[in-house]
Amino acid sequence: MYTELNSILNTSPESFTKGDFILLSDKQSDASFLIHHFLSFYLRAKCKVCFLAMVQSFSHYSTVSQRLGVSLAQAKEKGQLVFLEGLQESLSILIPQDEHTGSQAMNFLRDPKLGLQDLYEFVSSKVKRSCGGEAESEEWGPPVLLVDDLSVLLTLGVTVGAVLDFSHYCQATICSKLQGNMVMLVRCDQEEDEGDNESPACLLKGLTHQSSLTLDVQGLPTGYCRDIHGQVEVCWQRRQGDGQNTQNKLFQYKVHDKGASFFARGTSSAVL
Amino acid sequence: MLPELLKDVEAGGLLIIQDSVRYSGRQLLKSFVKAALNREETVHFIGFEFSEDELRDGLKGPFAKRLHIHSAFTDPLGWTDHPVFTVHQFNAEEITHLIKQTSHASAVTLVIDSLSWILRHVSPSVFCRTLQQLRKGGAVRAIVGLLHADMHQKGIVGSVCHLATSVITVAPGMKAEEAEAKITKRSKSGKVLQDEEIFVIKEDLSVIVQGKSHQTEPIQTGPEEQKMDPTANLTFNLRLSDAERQAKENLSLPFVFSKEKKTALLHSGPSSGRILYEPDENDDYDQEDPDDDLDV
Numbered sequence A: 001m002y003t004e005l006n007s008i009l010n011t012s013p014e015s016f017t018k019g020d021f022i023l024l025s026d027k028q029s030d031a032s033f034l035i036h037h038f039l040s041f042y043l044r045a046k047c048k049v050c051f052l053a054m055v056q057s058f059s060h061y062s063t064v065s066q067r068l069g070v071s072l073a074q075a076k077e078k079g080q081l082v083f084l085e086g087l088q089e090s091l092s093i094l095i096p097q098d099e100h101t102g103s104q105a106m107n108f109l110r111d112p113k114l115g116l117q118d119l120y121e122f123v124s125s126k127v128k129r130s131c132g133g134e135a136e137s138e139e140w141g142p143p144v145l146l147v148d149d150l151s152v153l154l155t156l157g158v159t160v161g162a163v164l165d166f167s168h169y170c171q172a173t174i175c176s177k178l179q180g181n182m183v184m185l186v187r188c189d190q191e192e193d194e195g196d197n198e199s200p201a202c203l204l205k206g207l208t209h210q211s212s213l214t215l216d217v218q219g220l221p222t223g224y225c226r227d228i229h230g231q232v233e234v235c236w237q238r239r240q241g242d243g244q245n246t247q248n249k250l251f252q253y254k255v256h257d258k259g260a261s262f263f264a265r266g267t268s269s270a271v272l
Numbered sequence B: 001m002l003p004e005l006l007k008d009v010e011a012g013g014l015l016i017i018q019d020s021v022r023y024s025g026r027q028l029l030k031s032f033v034k035a036a037l038n039r040e041e042t043v044h045f046i047g048f049e050f051s052e053d054e055l056r057d058g059l060k061g062p063f064a065k066r067l068h069i070h071s072a073f074t075d076p077l078g079w080t081d082h083p084v085f086t087v088h089q090f091n092a093e094e095i096t097h098l099i100k101q102t103s104h105a106s107a108v109t110l111v112i113d114s115l116s117w118i119l120r121h122v123s124p125s126v127f128c129r130t131l132q133q134l135r136k137g138g139a140v141r142a143i144v145g146l147l148h149a150d151m152h153q154k155g156i157v158g159s160v161c162h163l164a165t166s167v168i169t170v171a172p173g174m175k176a177e178e179a180e181a182k183i184t185k186r187s188k189s190g191k192v193l194q195d196e197e198i199f200v201i202k203e204d205l206s207v208i209v210q211g212k213s214h215q216t217e218p219i220q221t222g223p224e225e226q227k228m229d230p231t232a233n234l235t236f237n238l239r240l241s242d243a244e245r246q247a248k249e250n251l252s253l254p255f256v257f258s259k260e261k262k263t264a265l266l267h268s269g270p271s272s273g274r275i276l277y278e279p280d281e282n283d284d285y286d287q288e289d290p291d292d293d294l295d296v
Helices: A005-011 A032-044 A058-066 A071-076 A086-094 A104-109 A116-131 A151-155 A160-177 A198-211 B001-008 B026-038 B054-057 B061-067 B090-103 B115-123 B122-135 B154-163 B242-249 B261-268
Strands: A020-027 A047-053 A082-087 A141-148 A183-190 A211-219 A230-236 A249-255 A258-263 B015-018 B042-047 B069-071 B107-114 B142-148 B166-172 B179-186 B192-201 B207-212
Touching: A005 A032, A005 A258, A020 A160, A020 A198, A020 A249, A032 A047, A032 A071, A032 A141, A032 A183, A047 A058, A047 B001, A058 A071, A058 B001, A071 B261, A082 A198, A086 A104, A104 A116, A104 B042, A104 B122, A116 B069, A116 B179, A151 A160, A151 A183, A151 B001, A160 A183, A160 A198, A160 B115, A183 A198, A198 B142, B001 B026, B001 B179, B001 B192, B001 B207, B015 B026, B015 B122, B015 B154, B026 B042, B026 B061, B026 B142, B026 B192, B042 B054, B042 B090, B054 B069, B054 B090, B061 B069, B090 B107, B090 B122, B115 B122, B115 B142, B122 B142, B122 B154, B122 B179, B142 B154, B192 B261
Parallel strands: A020 A183, A020 A211, A047 A082, A047 A141, A141 A183, B015 B142, B015 B166, B042 B069, B042 B107, B107 B142
Antiparallel strands: A211 A230, A230 A249, A249 A258, B166 B179, B179 B192, B192 B207
16 A cells, blocks of 8 residues: 555545546556555455456465555455456366366356356455345445456457446446445557557546546656656546546656655656 | 527437547536426436436436436346346337336436447447437437547447537536537538537536637737836846947948948959959850841
């Protein structure tokens, strides 16, 4: 959890807006440090977290989270964290073995045209169980869904429309009905092509319309810099509850071993 | 032109609000809903992108019972067992049936949020046909829809807007609260009116037009200020004394062709080279008189 980012977004583990859909995007840069931030943030806020990790293994996130002061293994044992390790699950589908049929969540690998309804059913079942009224689950806060990342689903053959439908249903269930939050990462590497309906840029536009807050990470326009790793643009898409239209903000950041620091443009400690 | 459209979307008309990720047209859509409710019309709202509670926010009041929201937000594709309204129900027969079930005698305005959602699941030709059937069908007096122009290819956006009688394209304005609207209105006679306006939407969903948008700021024509002396208030001296000014004026600039330079060039001094020229007969060749015997 990066304290400077919390003050930029005006949130803290004790008080944060519910029902938010936070969209992280990056272009020729790596926004996964923000995923680690939100993962540790919501675990500290005692929310029930459902994490769909499609691109890295559990040990990767565990190692990074330990540096941020949160233990994923403990959270998983206590039942606070539901972790879907996409890489492992996909292996069990692509190389089926008799004993292990694999969970239904990754059924889209069998036939991408089916869409992501099974993945939605998986998420919905894990998240609803926390609000089922069981005694031990009452200690956890509102449910949170984290996805890292959505654009990898496009490379696996799922259409942009199916991913948008999946995020719509997740938003309807988690953000609207259960007043939880959602954080999703989309990575766009190519330049936008006007005629291409299936590009990550098209998916990003569709998700931006659905989201309440977007954090767009880009490299510096002037190129590589050792002390400044890139810039983050924070845009509030929907009006806040009191009707204010919050202004967009632009910051530069540097990722350290145990965190990341954010500063206004031109005020990096290396420059001042 | 925006206030006129808010006052009355003409009968049989289709008004499309085009927005983009930079500025959302949903508040303007809600303003149209409120204006229709204030005119004692019945509004049927098909909402795909927001839940019913969020849509009703700002639209409460005595007229709220004339607002019927068919929420397709929770289950638009029928994935659960009890969908309220699905995208597959978007055809002229089902919508007419839905309206007839709940409508009263007053005119019905159909509001759709958003058209983009339906376009993702229904082919554009079927979609346009449905819209046209709804317009001509008689159950609905006018249709207002929100379209996310950057989510579709230009051809699809163009085809859908071609059906519309009015198109409002919204974009963020210069200041935080303001927005720009480009309005195109096609009247029944075939005349096309276009306008660009800057507007602000207040808390109560009323729209205030701030004026026309300018490409450049108008030049300030206030009373002319006294010319400021640039040499005043400096830590070094930039002024000239009289003698200095005289010397400056007497100076002849190096590349100016003055009278003195001209005479110097014409009467070359003793050190310069001299050219001696004796005219040669062969140089006197006249093209028109080669033998030099014409008496001209």
